[in-house]
Amino acid sequence: MQFENFAALWEMQGHGPYVWGAYAIAVVVMIAVVWAPLARQRRFISEQRQAAQRRHQRQQQPIA
């Protein structure tokens, strides 16, 4: 370990805000890149299911 304690790791001799800021942005961007298609897929599947249910209900109704 290059740093003696957590405070030194956080500070990084004055470079802490730059280094940790860069890593924080990286984490946010990368999670967003992976999360977006997962959310899209989940939404799509639930939409398809609902549409099928509506079709199903319509078929159940007796023809007037």
Place this chain on the structure above:
Amino acid sequence: MWTFFHKLGSPRWFYGISGRWLPWLLLGTLVFLVGGCIWGLLFTPPDFRQGNSFRIIYIHVPASMIAMAGYILMAIAGAISLIWRMKLAEVAMKCAAPIGAALTFLALVTGSIWGKPTWGTWWVWDARITSVLVLFFLYLGVIALYEAFENKQAATKACAVLCLVGVVNIPIIYWSVEWWYSLHQPATLKLMGKSSIDPSMKYPLMMTILGMYCFYALALFLHMRAEILERERTTQWVRELTGAGAGEKKHAV
């Protein structure tokens, strides 16, 4: 060989095989990217000239490299979709654009943050930085162009052409630090020949590059799978997968 080619072009086959790859890619990302970053952040000595700010390298370099590699992949997919009209290539090209844009954005932002303590400025209109900004705009251009067309076949064709034309930017980015006098440091990591980077910094960097490739593949697969489901919504296998076909089959009999 041709059966393999046709199989590769089948969205259903890709959906199945990519699903099996996902856990391994996630594992690769976690081990190499997270592991490499922890190694680089905590256990490598500071740079003798740049101090601790150099630790940004472990996301900046992988993000920049894969942003460029991703563009080449997108252009190859574009070429395949133009020549053979392969469905999967169209999907790959469309899905590579937002991921590439995100990684290029990351490269620019982390580079800018690195530039402040190192060069004393957030931004310079330097050959390397400007050409990467052009790469970012190319990615955004592909996304915007695709959305601009109502007819998605025409959109795919136009995007493929834009992707191919934009490839000219890749060698410009790559050699920009050598062709022009640049504030940006030249490459320290070389595949052939001797790297000028210290081994203690090199190994975690190579780990994070490998990890970023895993991450890219993971993200691309996830985007492609979501896209494939929507495109193939009317096919039997997607209806069964989403559970949309189950209710109807009973009544169809």
